[in-house]
Amino acid sequence: MRRSALLVLFLATGLHGLPARADGDVQTPRVQAALAQAQAAEVGRGIGKNLMLAMALYCDAGTMGSGEGFFHVGRVLASAPRALRNPGLANSYLALATRLGNTQALQYYDPRVDNVLLGDPCGAFAAGLHTQSFDIEAYLSRQPRARQKIAASIRSAARQYKVDERLALAIALVESNLDPAVVPEGGAQGVMQLATAARQNSGGPRIVDGEQDIRAALAYLGQLHERFAGDWRSMATAYDAGAGSVGRCGAVPPHPCLETRQYVRRVLYFAGASPGEQPGVARQAPAAARSPHRGGVADKRADLPCCG
Structure with missing residues (x-):
């Protein structure tokens, strides 16, 4: 049931211009850089802890073809403090992660929650780059x-x-x-x-x-x-x-x-x-x-x- 629902979901959330494959995660130097910087923002290592910034960077990695990037966006949205938690939006990013071959997304996907259709896949998090200056x-x-x-x-x-x-x-x-x-x-x-x-x-x-x-x-x-x-x-x-x-x-x-x-x-x-x-x-x-x-x-x- 869960896998069937997820299949329907990631077909529904397909975005024009994003990679549509499940042939392995893309790990170019730019992707690796964005993932490392996102993790630093998530845990507050060298950057003030900022979940919106972390999701912006994770999401950028996702649009470069990284299923891991979209997975982390969904994971944070599914488990963040109440002010940022958004299960429907989390499902959408987890679906995109699965579309790119990331099987970890299944652990966080909630089939009981309707997905949220996405426009600009990372626009909602761009404000995270402006809430505090980068030191x-x-x-x-x-x-x-x-x-x-x-x-x-x-x-x-x-x-x-x-x-x-x-x-x-x-x-x-x-x-x-x-x-x-x-x-x-x-x-x-x-x-x-x-x-x-x-x-x-x-x-x-x-x-x-x-x-x-x-x-x-x-x-x-x-x-x-x-x-x-x-x-x-x-x-x-x-x-x-x-x-x-x-x-x-x-x-x-x-x-x-x-x-x-x-x-x-x-x-x-x-x-x-x-x-x-x-x-x-x-x-x-x-x-x-x-x-x-x-x-x-x-x-x-x-x-x-x-x-x-």
């Missing part, structure tokens, strides 16, 4: 020594390439959570995944050294800083989806791709931006943002199609 120093202080050394290298490179170190660290947190052992994704390497692949795609030498990866990433961010007059939102969008998509897709704001919107939201939160703020933005729109990228590190995703 990056406190978070880094609870990380292993190796990750703290990586953070110091990023700060140094950020100063060299005249990029705000808060933005640089935030991108590294979103890309890999500063984990030097992350598994490469799509040919990328290192804690700031995109820029390394960009260098390789440009015909340059294969980068295997962590310091080289960081310098390449900050060199690329330096180019984006110049191109977009220091606008963090544009820079984060370009780092994820390619500089060409910022103007072509009307990406500032919002980008039409859900994952990119969530990526930018996480970057701005970890960088310390407040809701509605455009940190670092110049007083006038940069003309370079409307022109093709010229020279320097190749843009890994400049030719990605717009999505809606």
Whole structure:
């Protein structure tokens, strides 16, 4: 009975644009980073305990294909204190987790409760990113020594390439959570995944050294800083989806791709931006943002199609 009800439920809660498979959990470096940061927010490790923030991060992992991410959203909603508990909404996320192959969801699913239809799968939790500011120093202080050394290298490179170190660290947190052992994704390497692949795609030498990866990433961010007059939102969008998509897709704001919107939201939160703020933005729109990228590190995703 329980499994039959759950089958009907996750078919009913299918969302356009979300993965629809049960062939194993997706565990890319970005997913692993979001899950680790969500757990830290749930238990209050290096981040003030914040269940809404935890669910926002778990949910972002889910939309990237992680059944574990959706499972944890459902688990928290099913067992949270009364003010946050929502069995119907929990069932919906547990159904999505099962759709992605997570069998743990069956333990929390309640067939006696009607499900809640979902629109934006993570929009309800986005407020969790604004209820308290992110204390990056406190978070880094609870990380292993190796990750703290990586953070110091990023700060140094950020100063060299005249990029705000808060933005640089935030991108590294979103890309890999500063984990030097992350598994490469799509040919990328290192804690700031995109820029390394960009260098390789440009015909340059294969980068295997962590310091080289960081310098390449900050060199690329330096180019984006110049191109977009220091606008963090544009820079984060370009780092994820390619500089060409910022103007072509009307990406500032919002980008039409859900994952990119969530990526930018996480970057701005970890960088310390407040809701509605455009940190670092110049007083006038940069003309370079409307022109093709010229020279320097190749843009890994400049030719990605717009999505809606």
